[in-house]
Amino acid sequence: xxxxxxxxxxxxxxxxxxxxxxxxxxxxxxxxxxxxxxxxxxxxxxxxxxxxxxxxxxxxxxxxxxxxxxxxxxxxxxxxxxxxxxxxxxxxxxxxxxxxxxxxxxxxxxxxxxxxxxxxxxxxxxxxxxxxxxxxxxxxxxxxxxxxxxxxxxxxxxxxxxxxxxxxxxxxxxxxxxxxxxxxxxxxxxxxxxxxxxxxx
Amino acid sequence: xxxxxxxxxxxxxxxxxxxxxxxxxxxxxxxxxxxxxxxxxxxxxxxxxxxxxxxxxxxxxxxxxxxxxxxxxxxxxxxxxxxxxxxxxxxxxxxxxxxxxxxxxxxxxxxxxxxxxxxxxxxxxxxxxxxxxxxxxxxxxxxxxxxxxxxxxxxxxxxxxxxxxxxxxxxxxxxxxxxxxxxxxxxxxxxxxxxxxxxxx
DNA sequence: CGGCCGATTGACCGATCGGTAAACCAAGGG
DNA sequence: CCCTTGGTTTACCGATCGGTCAATCGGCCG
Numbered sequence: 395x396x397x398x399x400x401x402x403x404x405x406x407x408x409x410x411x412x413x414x415x416x417x418x419x420x421x422x423x424x425x426x427x428x429x430x431x432x433x434x435x436x437x438x439x440x441x442x443x444x445x446x447x448x449x450x451x452x453x454x455x456x457x458x459x460x461x462x463x464x465x466x467x468x469x470x471x472x473x474x475x476x477x478x479x480x481x482x483x484x485x486x487x488x489x490x491x492x493x494x495x496x497x498x499x500x501x502x503x504x505x506x507x508x509x510x511x512x513x514x515x516x517x518x519x520x521x522x523x524x525x526x527x528x529x530x531x532x533x534x535x536x537x538x539x540x541x542x543x544x545x546x547x548x549x550x551x552x553x554x555x556x557x558x559x560x561x562x563x564x565x566x567x568x569x570x571x572x573x574x575x576x577x578x579x580x581x582x583x584x585x586x587x588x589x590x591x592x593x594x595x
Numbered sequence: 596x597x598x599x600x601x602x603x604x605x606x607x608x609x610x611x612x613x614x615x616x617x618x619x620x621x622x623x624x625x626x627x628x629x630x631x632x633x634x635x636x637x638x639x640x641x642x643x644x645x646x647x648x649x650x651x652x653x654x655x656x657x658x659x660x661x662x663x664x665x666x667x668x669x670x671x672x673x674x675x676x677x678x679x680x681x682x683x684x685x686x687x688x689x690x691x692x693x694x695x696x697x698x699x700x701x702x703x704x705x706x707x708x709x710x711x712x713x714x715x716x717x718x719x720x721x722x723x724x725x726x727x728x729x730x731x732x733x734x735x736x737x738x739x740x741x742x743x744x745x746x747x748x749x750x751x752x753x754x755x756x757x758x759x760x761x762x763x764x765x766x767x768x769x770x771x772x773x774x775x776x777x778x779x780x781x782x783x784x785x786x787x788x789x790x791x792x793x794x795x796x
Numbered sequence: 797c798g799g800c801c802g803a804t805t806g807a808c809c810g811a812t813c814g815g816t817a818a819a820c821c822a823a824g825g826g
Numbered sequence: 827c828c829c830t831t832g833g834t835t836t837a838c839c840g841a842t843c844g845g846t847c848a849a850t851c852g853g854c855c856g
Binding site for chain 1: 812813814815816817
């Protein structure tokens, strides 16, 4: 089989399994089994387990960042562009539902696993705070950092906690209607923040 | 040694280790080692590893919930009481910094581990939404469930992501000044939401 | 002192982990 | 036709996991 085919099968299997059972739960043996491939092949195509996970993450990194940048480069005033970025952020998460859980699992695991996601999160963080730098005061409780933490938490938190609170939520939190309601809520929050920021100027 | 003493040492060690390295990383052997205790003793005092983790969680459950309820039972109008609950929520997390990471690690691990935190999260979720039921519309993007998800994500997300974004944050996100700025930010967000809800009535 | 009992210990179990080494297989080129 | 080469497989390694068990310790009571 062609080199690329096998690698892709392994990557896909690893992606799904990591989101389901976390870093430690996703053993190389189980990944290989799900990919329909011999276990030793995983080490042939990806040197080690950690390299495999980094490869899985790398697939998301570029897509995630470029989606946000593209959304920000639309025409319109600051408010419109911010809404556009929030839209893109939310859309990316709902189209790649294993991604937030994967990142979460790595952060919760070990220091080494945490280091894997750190670089991507840092550049995302820096880019977002630069984007907001013009419209928020510097330092204090209204610093751009605060709003990054708040809104990224609103989106990623929803997806990661969804399976846990599904019982209490009533409807499935990941059903299309629930998702659109959540997105609408986030937009409402953005407007609430921007209105109040303008009023306080 | 008295039964209680040893149990307490094991619980404390397990608590810290779970927050550091997650469920799978916190092996029974390492827990025992940190507690200065023989490994078999862990199984003597707590039947199994999962029972041990449940015992760790149980210590937080009651404290967490009663802290919120107590905060809500203060005098004043709805806005004041909500601020009071947010205060208590934030304070509890900053005083038990291993707690949010512990919960996060369990959610990210396996379905069984997820079930451990589910009960507590559900009752917390139900209580909060009841608390907000009077001041938010029913259903849609302004449903109480949305605001629960939003504000709990704002607080817990900050603490769980703190070690990851510490480099980019500049100051230590867990330093007292940073924490008070974050708390102020959350209060600012509460007011922004309540103002807009009132304006839309 | 003798015996009892709860707490503690060290030795051990089968299972599974990430990773390695060598053999094997099919296709392609000289 | 043989030999090389990249992909694949089988068998295996040491380490570590959660958990068990019988032996042992140390007070306390009669």
